[in-house]
Amino acid sequence: MNALSREWLLTDTPTSRMHARMSSFYKGWLALRSNTLAMFGLGILVFLLAVAAFAPWISPHDPFAQDLANRLQPIGSDSHLLGTDSLGRDILSRLIYGSRITLYIVALVALIAPVAGLLVGTVSGYIGGWTDIVLMRITDIFLAFPRLVLALAFVAALGAGIENAVLAISLTAWPPYARIARAETLTIRKSDYISAIKLQGAGPIRIITKHIWPLCISSLIVRVTLDMAGIILAAAGLGFLGLGAQPPSPEWGAMISEGRRFILDHWWVATVPGLAIFTVSLAFNLLGDGLRDVLDPKDEGR
């Protein structure tokens, strides 16, 4: 059998660790590919990545160039495919550049919040006792605050700007992840396979990172993708209050709040970035659902 042929990848009897890993990757990819909706979501996100990467080459105008003579042009007008906003800036160009900011926010929050939540939740659930009590009460305190208000307080303390907004959102987003991870850990920690690895002399760090994390990650991934829409909107909300993305930057949420003033007469100014947020959130949800099916080998039909 040739390396990387279809038969080689789909074999039931892999010959090496490398072979087994590539084989399971390929089978996962096939499972994901058979899920039409997940592929649709993946397609949108790949498109978004491409748009963000090639923004300077594909955007028809400078996203910051103002042209007050051509302000509030409707959709489909000359050289402005999606119209212009209140300062005459091309909405399509701003949308294209805004995808960079959106991806930046999403990537940073998705890196910080679930990892922090996973760490706190699994340590709390596995060790138990006083550690559990202290960590979970801290989590409760964070959960009890309204999310946006707590983020506001953090931004006010740290200063306005997109990085601080991301940090503030992450700080308020981790408690639900910690709760999920702890609940999963509690069901796992007494199981025989954890006892079995303890009997091989494994310490708590190895047990948490190598045995408990892999079982928590699939439910966290689902939760992260479901939260993405909320994260984008929270960033937009902070931008609207003047504490997130600062005015000239083409952040989608900030664009909506700018267009809010004209929503009755010039609906596209707020609607177009709104549709963009909607599409990206939907894509994340579809992909997340598909990924959950792939990441859980127990569900593999056999």
Add this chain to the structure above:
Amino acid sequence: MTALALSGLNVWFGDGPARVDAVRNASFTVAKGESFGLVGESGSGKSTILRALTGLAPSWSGAMSVNGKTLGHRRDRDFFKTVQMVFQDPYAALHPRHTVDQVLSETLKLHGFRDTETRILSLLDGVGLGPAFRFRYPHQLSGGQRQRVAIARALAPEPAILLLDEPTSALDVSVQAEILNLLMDLRDEHKLTFLMVSHNLAVVAHMCERIAVMQNGEIVEIMPVEAMRSMQVTHRYTADLLNDSINYVRSSPVDPSPSVERVDPD
């Protein structure tokens, strides 16, 4: 020479009014190379003794020793190299996200073996699984195959003493005999000492030389298996247990011929 010695062992769970005494004043010794059985009904504390031995039940008093070394409340690497355990339910004893290869290589690494590649293959071969099973996940294996993997994991550190917690009770009747015969063969091959827990008297009679009968957390009688076979028991409870299970013994699935059939990959 004694491999395992317990004297006056008490194990309890919880504190104050919620305290449950699972094992009371249990004492017995197991000689090197011997196979010792613990029988009794559900909840009589058989498995708890194994968990206390391996350090999985934290609250206990009394004295336990392995190969003459007294055990404290913490277990070290040396202990886990000497004593290993096979769990009751093979469906719960293997990590659902780890392949057979990951399970065995992690175990070998934890015990400081370097030649994992050859050891994994010989461990799989030793429990009657071919190399084709190496990269399977537990959900791709049958119950009997899983228990073979669990036995291979327990044998990986080359222990002298194997604790068996009802190793066949979760398996099909037809598979039970296979696993029991495999255990007998492995015992001869590696000169293992067995401490086996079971509620099935037929299984214990097949596997063990001496038997302790437990009731409500206490050992009521210790006797050689011949005494049990000829119904020469002194304690009333043992006699009841024997009478109750006589029908079970007659329809016993245990096949006395000690042959291990190789399981072919499907």
